[in-house]
Ligand code: NIG
């Protein structure tokens with residue numbers, strides 16, 4: 001593996017500093033102008049201005065990488081994706097445009113259930129090919145780590161197949177993949193009308209088995225109208241914790257349910273969505289260590305207008321994270337730059353807040369901030385370079401991918417530069 005002397009960073013966003021950071025500190029992206037990095041063995045060995053780094057004796061031996069005045073930041077950490085699914089659902093997209101709602105389509109057997117039925121018929125080889133294709137696209141948009149959930153199998157064999165595939169993908173392609181068990185994504189067809197029995201199975205058998213076989217680090221539950229109730233979610237996450245899996249929660253996307261407060265009670269790493277939360281929830285979340293993961297791609301794709309109260313959360317001091325929620329039903333995008341655009345123009349986050357939310361705070365929500373999420377000595381050399389004049393132009397040029405180089409642990413995994 002080569003050592004690199006990386007120069008030519010007109011703005012180097014280091015994201016250095018304490019984690020998490022609240023209030024005004026959540027805008028601190030730690031910019032160095034004319035910045036440089038020294039990379040050794042896939043890790044950052046030194047970071048500073050070009051003048052400081054070029055003088056180091058180790059810099060002489062390193063391979064030179066001049067980024068030609070590009071803007072450089074830590075690779076995006078996409079902390080909420082449903083990477084493994086067999087096909088898109090564009091026919092439902094068209095139905096929604098014609099006036100049907102997401103929940104209505106789901107009640108009639110579309111939605112998650114239709115993806116579950118299709119996934120069970122799809123060979124794992126095919127799921128892997130699709131995932132590899134998408135992972136290259138994630139990398140091309142500047143993402144270097146992602147979380148990925150199961151949840152489109154919903155029988156033991158299929159859920160274990162998805163988690164096993166994610167584990168192998170983590171090993172044999174460059175991006176790091178953090179695995180979440182989402183057996184509680186929907187009630188499987190075999191248990192229709194018997195949700196309690198399915199929750200029993202999750203709690204007594206599947207969650208302990210996932211943890212014992214080391215198939216996932218996190219356990220998620222879709223606690224919402226049309227999903228699992230608050231009491232069911234509490235049982236599921238209590239079992240997860242007892243088995244050593246860290247909770248995450250799909251909370252209050254469609255209806256106010258109390259799931260955000262449950263996330264706090266369960267010491268979840270993250271409460272995700274949050275479109276329907278109350279001012280009381282905002283205050284409680286701001287006083288907790290639960291990351292508030294906002295997924296504006298869903299609101300955009302579903303053609304809805306009510307976004308999560310990002311401004312209120314940030315102003316109250318909550319830990320805000322942004323993610324794609326890449327999935328075939330509500331957010332078929334893997335572009336973190338697009339999510340930043342939505343965060344800025346729809347959620348009224350500043351570009352700096354959006355960058356913090358998509359890097360160091362996302363890493364915090366995956367309990368991975370000791371090695372990713374910022375460009376500091378000892379952390380992975382995971383970075384993305386953008387063809388823009390200032391980091392503000394990353395969200396500004398919406399729907400355009402200006403990422404020209406992505407490096408993962410010191411290896412260039414995407415480049416449009418040469
Ligand atoms: O995060 N509602 C839960 N899960 C996804 C949607 C999944 C689907 O429609 O396939 C979400 O929005």
Ligand code: FE
Pocket residue numbers: 080082250325327
């Ligand atoms: Fe999701």
